[in-house]
Amino acid sequence: MANTPDEMYDALMVAGYIKQSELAPHWPALLNSLGERAIKRGEAWFALERIDEEPLELIASRLEVLGPVTEQRLDMPDGNMALQALETQGRVLRGRFTPGIAELEWCDRRLLARIHRYTLNRLRAEIEPVSAADFLRFLLHWQHVAGEDQLRGVEGLAAAVEQLEGFELAAAGWENDVLPARVADYGPEQLDQLCLSGRVAWGRLTPGSRAPLRSSPIALLQREHAKIWKAPAEPDADFTSEAKAVREALEKRGASFFHELAKATSLLPAFVERGLAELAGAGVATADSFAGLRALLAPPEKRRTLVETAGRWALLTAEKSDDVEAVARTLLKRYGVVFRGVVQRESQLPPWRDLVRVYRRLEARGEIRGGRFVAGFGGEQFAAADAVGRLRAVRKMEKVDELVVLSAVDPLNLVGILTPEDRVPAMYRNRVLYRDGLPIAALEGGQLRRLAESDMSDDKLRTLLARRSLRHPLRPHLRAPTAREAAVLARKRPLSESEQAAALRARH
16 A cells, blocks of 8 residues: 555556556545656556556556456456467466456466465464364264264265275275275175176285285275276295196186186195185285185185185286375375374375375365364375365264274274374274274273273273174263263162052052
């Protein structure tokens, strides 16, 4: 705002020209005091030094102070040609920058960057960070394991796989715990349907040595994204002779049924099974449907029938792609809010610095939000657009003693990562009990470990942790009754002998 003659002249120099309609009430007096240094032409005032300047430079100066404007507002002869010339020079950008304005706008490049930076800073300042406990509570709902957020049907399962794709966990954990915790009506045929239709694939992503298949890290992923996650298998892995024979047969024949592998390798069916299990556990082989993995995890007496009807087997090969943005977007789907700490259990991730570059670019495009969303964690944090509102909503939700039991191999086992306790090892038989998002107990190697203060006895905690799935408010018999519940219980309590006698006397 110009308040002196010198400041008025500087304003004319910087702005190129100022229209009569844009003058502040006290500016005419300042312009008159400038004398011949301020010249009026038509409905605009010019500085003497800029009166004969090229229209292109005058328009460039105007854009430096006006911000995003339409060609109509600029109101200059041959304005469109001048704007296109400035765009060619890289000095201005065209687009739709102002909400509610459908017309094409133009803006100085540096000014637009400054406006954008101020906007991002304002948006970041608007967000009040939540506690780690509230964030965990948010994650239980975000990943559909709490409240009424469970998914249903084949398409619900597909959404769960999309959210969890690329996360490796013990093979036995997928159908026993992780998927049923998210899909209310989960059935094995649903996952087989997705696999056989070509939408979903399974396999180990990180190369590894021989290990029991049940505990081998296996991931589900959308088949079209296999190159994003799969690392090349180790060609010189120390396989057994039967595994090498099966692998050689798959290399020569391509995808093959079980009976074809038995014939090609001249091995007994039991040895072909062992070879397939070894290759699947090492990230070398997969099958058309999840039934193949399910068959190899079945008891020996049931395995033969299942493995023979599991569809074709094939080598799990892929050339690793450097699509960092695809990985970054998947992590946003998985956690809603992404920062360095929350992805500690992930495997095969690009370096964090590369993910940050992608997130900054997405934030600059307005696709995601940056800021401080979870208190107590350093570094940059980024949130999916629809996660910010849900995070606020969860923080305001009344705590109702909602219990959730999860396997320790579940991606939501973030004990010791988001909370100060020691970690609960991600082993298949270990379990974690959450109460309104706060981990309160864990079962590790059959031993109970309390993670937070609780009024429940060890026996009650063991009973809850033994449950395969638990998603409801704490039952009255497992917690202290509220005042209303105590009154109801008192009315339902059987009368003592003295109370019965008094009641009979009162009747008579």
